[in-house]
Amino acid sequence: MKSESMALKAYTELRRKILTIQVLPDTRLKEDFWAKKLSVSRMSIREALTRLLGEGLVLLGPKGGYFVTSVTREDFAQIRELREILELGALNLAYEKITKDQIAKLEKICESFTSMVEQGFFAGANEADLKFHETLMECSGNTKLLQTYLSSHIPLFHQQLTKKTHTENDYALTDKEHRAVLEALKNKNIELAKKNMQLHFARGTVLMNKDL
Amino acid sequence: MKSESMALKAYTELRRKILTIQVLPDTRLKEDFWAKKLSVSRMSIREALTRLLGEGLVLLGPKGGYFVTSVTREDFAQIRELREILELGALNLAYEKITKDQIAKLEKICESFTSMVEQGFFAGANEADLKFHETLMECSGNTKLLQTYLSSHIPLFHQQLTKKTHTENDYALTDKEHRAVLEALKNKNIELAKKNMQLHFARGTVLMNKDL
DNA sequence: GACTAACAATTTGTTTACAATAAAAGAATT
DNA sequence: AATTCTTTTATTGTAAACAAATTGTTAGTC
Numbered sequence: 001m002k003s004e005s006m007a008l009k010a011y012t013e014l015r016r017k018i019l020t021i022q023v024l025p026d027t028r029l030k031e032d033f034w035a036k037k038l039s040v041s042r043m044s045i046r047e048a049l050t051r052l053l054g055e056g057l058v059l060l061g062p063k064g065g066y067f068v069t070s071v072t073r074e075d076f077a078q079i080r081e082l083r084e085i086l087e088l089g090a091l092n093l094a095y096e097k098i099t100k101d102q103i104a105k106l107e108k109i110c111e112s113f114t115s116m117v118e119q120g121f122f123a124g125a126n127e128a129d130l131k132f133h134e135t136l137m138e139c140s141g142n143t144k145l146l147q148t149y150l151s152s153h154i155p156l157f158h159q160q161l162t163k164k165t166h167t168e169n170d171y172a173l174t175d176k177e178h179r180a181v182l183e184a185l186k187n188k189n190i191e192l193a194k195k196n197m198q199l200h201f202a203r204g205t206v207l208m209n210k211d212l
Numbered sequence: 213m214k215s216e217s218m219a220l221k222a223y224t225e226l227r228r229k230i231l232t233i234q235v236l237p238d239t240r241l242k243e244d245f246w247a248k249k250l251s252v253s254r255m256s257i258r259e260a261l262t263r264l265l266g267e268g269l270v271l272l273g274p275k276g277g278y279f280v281t282s283v284t285r286e287d288f289a290q291i292r293e294l295r296e297i298l299e300l301g302a303l304n305l306a307y308e309k310i311t312k313d314q315i316a317k318l319e320k321i322c323e324s325f326t327s328m329v330e331q332g333f334f335a336g337a338n339e340a341d342l343k344f345h346e347t348l349m350e351c352s353g354n355t356k357l358l359q360t361y362l363s364s365h366i367p368l369f370h371q372q373l374t375k376k377t378h379t380e381n382d383y384a385l386t387d388k389e390h391r392a393v394l395e396a397l398k399n400k401n402i403e404l405a406k407k408n409m410q411l412h413f414a415r416g417t418v419l420m421n422k423d424l
Numbered sequence: 425g426a427c428t429a430a431c432a433a434t435t436t437g438t439t440t441a442c443a444a445t446a447a448a449a450g451a452a453t454t
Numbered sequence: 455a456a457t458t459c460t461t462t463t464a465t466t467g468t469a470a471a472c473a474a475a476t477t478g479t480t481a482g483t484c
Contacts, residue, residue: 007467041470043467043468044468
C-alpha cells in the first residue's frame with residue numbers, strides 16, 4: 001500500500017491523544033505547535049482539527065483557535081443517560097439474533113477482565129470493560145446504532161469515569177454485573193438482561209457522584 | 213473578526229444543500245467547482261468538506277475526492293431502528309418532567325400539521341412532522357440525546373421517506389398518531405405513549421417497504 | 425506603583441503556488 | 455475497429471507566503 005496522507009496521519013494521532021486524555025480537556029491546540037510535533041505541515045493539522053470539529057471532539061474558541069472539548073458534570077450525567085438508552089436498545093435487538101460465536105466472544109472478554117483484575121492490570125481491565133460494552137453494541141447487528149454509540153464520546157466518558165479511584169471491589173462488582181447480563185442474554189431472558197444492565201448503570205451513577 | 217469566516221460560510225451552505233438534497237447522494241463534490249460557485253477559495257471548500265466528513269455527511273472516495281454520503285436501503289432500516297430507540301428513550305425521560313408549555317408547543321405543532329394538510333401544504337406538513345419529533349426529543353431535557361438525534365442523519369432519512377408518494381390518508385394517520393402519543397403523554401401514561409409511538413413507527417416501516 | 429498607549433510577537437485565517445496523482449484524450453499499432 | 459501506449463488535462467494533496475487579528479511587552483505618564 002502507499003503511504004497515508006499527512007492530514008490523515010495528523011487526524012489519527014490527534015484523535016488518539018484526545019481520546020486517551022494525553023491532551024487535557026480545554027487545552028488549546030495550536031496549529032504550529034502540533035505541526036512541528038507531528039512533523040507535518042500546519043495545513044494538515046488544520047485539516048485534522050477541522051475533521052475533529054465535525055466529530056465534536058474539539059471546539060472553536062470565540063476568538064478562533066481549537067480547543068479540546070471538555071465534558072462538564074452536566075454532560076457527564078446526560079451521556080450516562082444516553083448510554084443507557086443506547087445499550088438497552090441494543091440488548092433488545094441483540095437478544096434474539098445473537099450468535100454462539102458472539103456469546104463466546106463476550107465470555108472471553110469477561111474472562112480477560114477477571115484475569116487482568118487478579119493480576120492487578122487495571123488499565124487493561126478498563127480496556128476490557130469498554131470492549132465488553134462495544135461488543136454488546138455490535139451484537140445488535142445495527143451499524144448505525146454502533147456508530148452512534150462510538151461517536152457519543154463514550155470512550156472519553158469512560159476514561160473520566162475510571163479516573164475516580166476504583167477499589168478492587170468495584171472491579172469485582174463490574175465483573176459480576178457483566179457476567180449477569182451475559183448469562184441472562186444467553187438464556188434469552190431479555191427482561192432480566194435489561195434489568196441487570198440497569199443495575200450496572202445505576203452503580204456507575206453512584207460511583208460517579210461519590211467524589212467530585 | 214467581524215463577518216463570519218469564509219470556511220464557515222462554505223460549510224453552512226454545503227451542509228444545507230446536502231441536507232435538502234439539492235446535491236444528490238453519491239455526487240462528487242469537486243473543490244474547484246464549489247469554490248467558484250460559492251465564490252470562496254478552494255481551501256475554504258476543503259475545510260468545509262473536511263468538517264462535513266467528520267459529521268459523516270460526506271465520505272472520501274477510495275482514490276481521494278469527497279462524495280455526498282448516500283443512504284442505502286440497509287441504512288434506512290437501521291436508522292429507523294435507531295430512531296425508535298432514541299425516541300422511546302426520550303419519551304421515558306420526558307414523561308415525568310415535561311412542562312405545560314412544552315405540551316402546549318406540541319399541541320400547536322399538531323394543529324399546524326392538521327391545518328396544513330387540510331390546505332394541501334404537504335411540504336409544510338412534513339416540516340411540522342419533523343418538528344414534532346424534534347420537539348419531543350427536546351422534552352427529554354437531555355442535550356446529548358437531542359444532539360445525537362439531530363446528527364443521526366434523521367433529517368435526511370425523513371426527507372427520503374416523505375418522497376414516497378404519500379396519500380392524504382397517510383397524513384391523516386400521522387396526525388392521529390402524533391395526537392395519540394401526545395394525549396398519553398399528557399395523562400402521564402408512559403406505557404401507552406410508548407405503545408402509540410411504536411405503532412407510529414410500525415406504520416412508517418410498512419410505508420417504507422411498499423414502493424422502493 | 426498603576427494605568428495606558430504604542431509597538432512587537434504570536435497565532436490564526438486566507439490565498440496562492442506547486443507537486444503528485446488520477447482521468448481523459450489522442451496517436452500508433454495490430 | 456479495437457487495443458495499447460503516450461501525452462495532455464483535471465483534480466487533489468501539500469506547502470509556503472501573506473494578511474488580519476489577537477496577545478503580550480515595553481515605555482511613558484500621572
